[in-house]
Amino acid sequence: MSTARSKPAAKRKSAAKASSAAKRKAKASAARRPGAANQPKREPLVKVRNLKMHFPVTEGVFVPKVVAHVKAVDGVSFDIMKGETLGLVGESGCGKTTTGRCILQLEDVTEGEIIYDDVNLITLNKKSMRPLRQRIQVIFQDPYSSLNPRMKIGEIISEPMMVHNTEPDQEARDKRVAELLEVCGLNPKFSDRYPHEMSGGQRQRVGIARALSVKPEFIICDEAVSALDVSIQAQVINLLEDLRDEYNLTYLFIAHDLSVVRHLCHRVAVMYLGNMVELAECDELYDNPVHPYTQALLAAVPIPDPTVEGGRKHQIIKGEIPSPINPPSGCVFHPRCPIAVDACKKNVPEFREIRPGHWAACSEI
Amino acid sequence: MPKLLEIEGLKTQFYTSAGTVKAVDGITYDVNAGETVAIVGESGCGKSVGAMSILRLIPDPPGKIVEGSITFQGQDLLQLTEDEMRGIRGKDIGMVFQEPMTSLNPVLTIGRQLTETLEEHMGIVGETAHARSIELLGLVGISEPDRRLVQYPHHLSGGMRQRVMIAMALACEPKLIIADEPTTALDVTIQAQILELMKDLTRRLGVALIVITHNLGVVARYADRVNVMYAGKIIESGTAHDIYHTPRHPYTLALLKSVPRMDLPRQAKLDPVEGQPPDLTRLDDGCAFRPRCRFAVKKCAQKFPPLEKIKGPHIAACWEKEKVAKSARTIPTSKTKRMRKAS
Numbered sequence A: 001m002s003t004a005r006s007k008p009a010a011k012r013k014s015a016a017k018a019s020s021a022a023k024r025k026a027k028a029s030a031a032r033r034p035g036a037a038n039q040p041k042r043e044p045l046v047k048v049r050n051l052k053m054h055f056p057v058t059e060g061v062f063v064p065k066v067v068a069h070v071k072a073v074d075g076v077s078f079d080i081m082k083g084e085t086l087g088l089v090g091e092s093g094c095g096k097t098t099t100g101r102c103i104l105q106l107e108d109v110t111e112g113e114i115i116y117d118d119v120n121l122i123t124l125n126k127k128s129m130r131p132l133r134q135r136i137q138v139i140f141q142d143p144y145s146s147l148n149p150r151m152k153i154g155e156i157i158s159e160p161m162m163v164h165n166t167e168p169d170q171e172a173r174d175k176r177v178a179e180l181l182e183v184c185g186l187n188p189k190f191s192d193r194y195p196h197e198m199s200g201g202q203r204q205r206v207g208i209a210r211a212l213s214v215k216p217e218f219i220i221c222d223e224a225v226s227a228l229d230v231s232i233q234a235q236v237i238n239l240l241e242d243l244r245d246e247y248n249l250t251y252l253f254i255a256h257d258l259s260v261v262r263h264l265c266h267r268v269a270v271m272y273l274g275n276m277v278e279l280a281e282c283d284e285l286y287d288n289p290v291h292p293y294t295q296a297l298l299a300a301v302p303i304p305d306p307t308v309e310g311g312r313k314h315q316i317i318k319g320e321i322p323s324p325i326n327p328p329s330g331c332v333f334h335p336r337c338p339i340a341v342d343a344c345k346k347n348v349p350e351f352r353e354i355r356p357g358h359w360a361a362c363s364e365i
Numbered sequence B: 001m002p003k004l005l006e007i008e009g010l011k012t013q014f015y016t017s018a019g020t021v022k023a024v025d026g027i028t029y030d031v032n033a034g035e036t037v038a039i040v041g042e043s044g045c046g047k048s049v050g051a052m053s054i055l056r057l058i059p060d061p062p063g064k065i066v067e068g069s070i071t072f073q074g075q076d077l078l079q080l081t082e083d084e085m086r087g088i089r090g091k092d093i094g095m096v097f098q099e100p101m102t103s104l105n106p107v108l109t110i111g112r113q114l115t116e117t118l119e120e121h122m123g124i125v126g127e128t129a130h131a132r133s134i135e136l137l138g139l140v141g142i143s144e145p146d147r148r149l150v151q152y153p154h155h156l157s158g159g160m161r162q163r164v165m166i167a168m169a170l171a172c173e174p175k176l177i178i179a180d181e182p183t184t185a186l187d188v189t190i191q192a193q194i195l196e197l198m199k200d201l202t203r204r205l206g207v208a209l210i211v212i213t214h215n216l217g218v219v220a221r222y223a224d225r226v227n228v229m230y231a232g233k234i235i236e237s238g239t240a241h242d243i244y245h246t247p248r249h250p251y252t253l254a255l256l257k258s259v260p261r262m263d264l265p266r267q268a269k270l271d272p273v274e275g276q277p278p279d280l281t282r283l284d285d286g287c288a289f290r291p292r293c294r295f296a297v298k299k300c301a302q303k304f305p306p307l308e309k310i311k312g313p314h315i316a317a318c319w320e321k322e323k324v325a326k327s328a329r330t331i332p333t334s335k336t337k338r339m340r341k342a343s
């Protein structure tokens, strides 16, 4: 093994050199647990309380009339601890991105509170929100559409520094760009290239470098590795992990890939149709899921091991995800729930702490 | 027993301004009746081009099948006229693609599309065709099929559209279905439903399946055999057990080490291959994986390693197979596997 490793290809060498400090540190910690180097604190950085985001559905061209609402997020509450990576999972349309956008104040929140470092963001105006925008950054899924095709990589990475005026000096900015490219495992010469001259994995690294440029403390990763091939995806996951340890970052890691989430996150929250159905420590959630939806979700994920798959019961949950415009009454999961009782059609289950640190919204557990 | 499909030395290339893209560079494999064969590999390695070549759907220009043979039920598809080929496509060989919207006609009802296929390939018309359409939709688990027949594709959810695609692929009782990323665009619970449906139907009806996917979990759950592709070539092939438990090619090993496991607590950091897949216009005579390979030796630059037999159907193309075998022991093992060993 070690002899094989001592003959790495040229590309490997340069990549290893690039994120030198971060990599060395991470390797030293052997990283059995995510971010073993610095475990998250018990102090919340973000507190989300009863968050609701209802989008109006309008009809009529000249005099638009609101005919219904998409209940994209319908009353979720959770904390994100300092230094923690909180995974947010669930199927398409369950409200993950909308939750992230509400925290970023990119949506006009319908109801609820988002308390960031003791300040309720909902009450802030644009001007007072500004300094906070620098502390909260975002990395998107699609490395193709999230980078301006007409800007050079260097300009893309500098942009947030100019917007927030954190590095007014051009020379200092260029130096920082070179530094950031290296940290993210890219050649500093790439700053003169355009996005279309780079691969998907490289573009995703540019997106990460841009987010880091203004030294944020909190990054929302919205499907940040979903569009990448497995080997490239693993490279970017390792990068995100190294950066987290190096800069004490807090992540909200939005993803639909449950394997990646188990690997990277400290705690995991599961959403279904705008509601949070379960939240627990990572291993606790995967090994002892209590909510029927979480159980169904985990059972549906195929494991890359034919021996395990051969011994698994494939209980496939029936039905499709209902529309968030007219969500089912009572517990929104009841039409698909294998253990639903009559009362589930009427009563909305409370999101409660079943065991210390393990929350779920189901009346039957 | 004769093979259902035998692909021999297939080469498909694209002639572009950047040079000749060797998208599929001499692949050989076969598919038995009723068997599920998975094709895996990184984006751009030639999975789709390989499958489209079987159906002779390579756009020409810029593409061309330059060498090889594709024997389906004893007949070389590459020797057929375009007319004869049309009789096979959608009839003996069904197709299911990633994005059903691009293969379904948006201006025709679901019912019309099904009856059209039945009419064209099976000569079934009128009431019989209508009844058969309802039967097919029921077969793929669509509720209230008579109501769905008059709907248009955009009325259906992604999962339902994929079910309709499967119904259309099954309409003419094919011997083989080629499914290119059939569930990639779908949610995981819907993906599980569709895959389970495909498995059930192919087993029940004895249809063989070539499934192209990048999801190693899907392969482990459903494939009888697996072909791993890299840069236009099959570099390892075998049963799912061979590939996952005793890989002999560094790329296969790297793939397995790149995916986190959902069923096990985190063990260590991921250990991916660094670097990017190669440019298919600039391949030399050596092993294409060389720039990213931890096992590379001098010989790798000079000569492409042949696919050599390891055991049974398991074959791999690497000069350093024995070293890889030792390293393969570090793949995370499952609880069940450990238990089995203990007992």
Ligand SMILES: Nc1ncnc2c1ncn2[C@@H]1O[C@H](COP(=O)(O)OP(=O)(O)OP(=O)(O)O)[C@@H](O)[C@H]1O
Binding pocket: A055, A056, A070, A071, A072, A090, A091, A092, A093, A094, A095, A096, A097, A098, A099, A256, A324
């Ligand atoms: N601006 C908007 N106007 C109306 N509806 C919206 C808007 N943004 C999102 N929605 C709807 O809100 C719901 C939640 O969407 P959201 O993007 O948050 O889901 P998601 O969990 O991120 O899904 P995915 O996994 O597909 O990214 C969806 O039904 C979506 O169609």
Ligand SMILES: Nc1ncnc2c1ncn2[C@@H]1O[C@H](COP(=O)(O)OP(=O)(O)OP(=O)(O)O)[C@@H](O)[C@H]1O
Binding pocket: B014, B015, B016, B021, B023, B041, B042, B043, B044, B045, B046, B047, B048, B049, B050, B059, B062, B063, B214, B280
């Ligand atoms: N029409 C075309 N013109 C030029 N090159 C093409 C064309 N179609 C495919 N190629 C090239 O052929 C190679 C193989 O492509 P193919 O679509 O088979 O990849 P794939 O393995 O299916 O990848 P993915 O997982 O992204 O679908 C790629 O390098 C691609 O760029």
Ligand code: SF4
Binding pocket: A291, A292, A293, A331, A332, A333, A334, A335, A337, A338, A339, A340, A341, A344, A349, A361, A362, A363, A364
């Ligand atoms: S509250 Fe009822 S319907 Fe909802 S998850 Fe629990 S048992 Fe199922």
Ligand code: SF4
Binding pocket: B249, B250, B251, B287, B288, B289, B290, B293, B294, B295, B296, B297, B300, B305, B317, B318, B319, B320, B321
């Ligand atoms: S032949 Fe050489 S370069 Fe290719 S995979 Fe084997 S060891 Fe690596």
Ligand SMILES: [Mg+2]
Binding pocket: A096, A097, A098
């Ligand atoms: Mg989203």
Ligand SMILES: [Mg+2]
Binding pocket: B047, B048, B049, B180
């Ligand atoms: Mg493809």
